[in-house]
Amino acid sequence: MRKLLFVTVLALDEGGAKDAFLADAQKYRRELLAHCYRMTGSLHDAEDLVQETYLRAWKSYDRFEGKSSVRTWLYRIATNTCLTALDGRKRRPLPSGLGGPSADPYADLTERHEIAWLEPIPDDPHEDPADPSVIAESRESVRLALIAALQHLSPRQRAVLVLREVLQWKAAEVGEVIGASTAAVNSLLQRARAQLDEVAPSRDDQPVSPESPQAAEALAKYIAAFEDYDMDRLVELFTADAVWEMPPFDGWYSGPADIIALSKYHCPAAGAGDMRFLRTTANGQPVAALYMRNPETNVHEAFQLHVLDLRTRGIAHVVAFMDVSLFRKFGLPETL
Structure with a gap:
């Protein structure tokens, strides 16, 4: 007992x-x-x-x-x-990562629901503002461009690169995790870096912090142009080589003229007041959460999450995620 x-x-x-x-x-x-x-x-x-x-x-x-x-x-x-x-x-791509050329904005849109698309992640609301260097480092490691580039690596290469470059682990420590020698870890890291250099977009200017006055002003202009449906004002906000994509549609669009043509041609009925936005951040980048007015109910319903790659020259990339289930993950309402 x-x-x-x-x-x-x-x-x-x-x-x-x-x-x-x-x-x-x-x-x-x-x-x-x-x-x-x-x-x-x-x-x-x-x-x-x-x-x-x-x-x-x-x-x-x-x-x-x-x-x-x-x-x-x-x-x-x-x-x-x-x-x-x-x-x-299979890897999770963005439309621009499928390997095809930029699309014709006047062509039909094709949805590809069989593809597991890349997703955004909301920023941590509990980040310590007293340590901006830590915040900048953590945000840089989840920027959409980097996450999309990581998808081109094998899972083991991904693990090695993240553990070595982001978490700053020693090669021997990484080897213990993935069951590889130090030499094998260093080889995997070298190949991973080379592949990233091939697929990662090169930019000659730095990203703008989503909390900066510049980001607040650019996002305010972006939202105002959409809410007023003023495409002439919107076109001025993009860089010359800006990219627009909106999974699950498999096309991607390059340059302000094509981006505006896409909106005008495929959303001709939209007008001032049809779109409203809430602001948040994801992947260390500004986000404009779009609510589209339902003409039958006159209620603005969750429609797209626009994740902006904002640079000192302007908006360089927008990914408009059409998975409305993300609104709940971001703590956003389904209607306004």
């Missing part, structure tokens, strides 16, 4: 310790979400993989020897969870 009581108490103590560990480990949830997002390019998948990471950590807590920090241990579990999930999966 005494032995049974002892075992029961011991089990309760172990269970309590595991629960306490899991509660303490929750402070790493947001950065683990960003890590899984970099690996997958999907907010939905990243959320599921973080849950799986914590479940695996809770189950294997008794094997945690404390040789590394809890944070490092969680990253190891998260990385391997992502690698397992990505095995055999």
Whole structure:
């Protein structure tokens, strides 16, 4: 009886310790979400993989020897969870990453729902404004252009690049996670960098922080032009080489003239007052959340999330995500 009581108490103590560990480990949830997002390019998948990471950590807590920090241990579990999930999966592209040329704005639009498209991720609302360098670094590592470029790498290359370049892990530490030698890790990193140089867009100016006065002014002008449906004002905001894309449509459009032609030709019935916007941020970039007026109900309904790549020269890239389920993920209402 005494032995049974002892075992029961011991089990309760172990269970309590595991629960306490899991509660303490929750402070790493947001950065683990960003890590899984970099690996997958999907907010939905990243959320599921973080849950799986914590479940695996809770189950294997008794094997945690404390040789590394809890944070490092969680990253190891998260990385391997992502690698397992990505095995055999196709990459998540943007339309411009499908390999085709820019589209004719007067051609028919084609939706491709069979493609698992890249998704945006909302910025962390709890970032510490007292440490702008940390914020800038974390945002740079989830910018849409980088996440789209990472999709061209194999999952193992992705893991190596993120762990080495973003998290600043040593090659030997990365090797322990993915089961490779230091030499193999360095080789994977070299090939990953070379591939990124081939696919990542080159810019001669820097991105503008979404909290800066310049970003606030540019976003205000962008929203006002759309809400007034003044395409002449809108065209002035884009750079000469600006790109527009809107998954799940598989076309992408280059240059202000084609972008405006696309809007006029495919949305000719829109007028002043038909569009309203809310402002937020995602991927370290300004976001204009578009609500389109339903003529039958006269209610403005969630329609698109415009993620802007704002540069010192103007708006260089807009991805208008048409997955309205993202509005809830961003804490945005479905109607205005």
